[in-house]
Amino acid sequence: xxxxxxxxxxxxxxxxxxxxxxxxxxxxxxxxxxxxxxxxxxxxxxxxxxxxxxxxxxxxxxxxxxxxxxxxxxxxxxxxxxxxxxxxxxxxxxxxxxxxxxxxxxxxxxxxxxxxxxxxxxxxxxxxxxxxxxxxxxxxxxxxxxxxxxxxxxxxxxxxxxxxxxx
Numbered sequence: 482x483x484x485x486x487x488x489x490x491x492x493x494x495x496x497x498x499x500x501x502x503x504x505x506x507x508x509x510x511x512x513x514x515x516x517x518x519x520x521x522x523x524x525x526x527x528x529x530x531x532x533x534x535x536x537x538x539x540x541x542x543x544x545x546x547x548x549x550x551x552x553x554x555x556x557x558x559x560x561x562x563x564x565x566x567x568x569x570x571x572x573x574x575x576x577x578x579x580x581x582x583x584x585x586x587x588x589x590x591x592x593x594x595x596x597x598x599x600x601x602x603x604x605x606x607x608x609x610x611x612x613x614x615x616x617x618x619x620x621x622x623x624x625x626x627x628x629x630x631x632x633x634x635x636x637x638x639x640x641x642x643x644x645x646x647x648x
Contacts, residue, residue: 554568
C-alpha cells in the first residue's frame with residue numbers, strides 16, 4: 482500500500498510522473514528544518530506573534546486563537562509561505578528559549594526536562610543550582626563533638642566532590 486506521506490512526520494512523498502515535485506520536496510524540507518534539532522521561542526503562547534521572523538517556531542499553548550486555533554501542542558513555525566504545523570510525537574524534544582530548558586513530548590503532553598540552564602529540576606522544583614562559594618570544614622566552638630564534626634566534614638567533602646560547592 483502506497484501513501485502520500487511518511488508515517489512519522491507526514492513528510493510528502495514523491496511519485497514518478499508527479500507534477501511540481503519541487504513543491505512536495507520543499508514542503509518536506511520545511512518540516513525537517515523545523516523539527517531537526519529544534520528550538521522554539523516559547524511554549525506559553527496561544528496566539529501567533531504579530532511579526533515573526535522566518536524560521537521562528539513555538540509550541541502552541543492551550544486555548545489557541547487566530548491562525549493557531551485548533552493546533553494546541555503542535556510545533557508552529559513561520560515560513561515564507563506562512564504557518565507550518567507539526568503534530569508532536571512521543572519523544573520529540575525542543576529547546577524552549579524563554580524557559581532556558583528543553584521540553585519533551587511524553588504521554589501526550591509537553592513536559593519540562595529535568596535539566597535547565599539554571600540547574601537540575603524535579604517536578605518543576607530546582608534541586609541543584611549553580612555552585613555556591615566554598616564552605617570551610619567545621620572547626621572551633623565551645624563544645625566539640627568529634628562525631629558531629631566528622632559527619633559535617635564528610636557531607637562537605639561529598640558536596641565538593643560533586644561540584645555543589647567550591648573546593
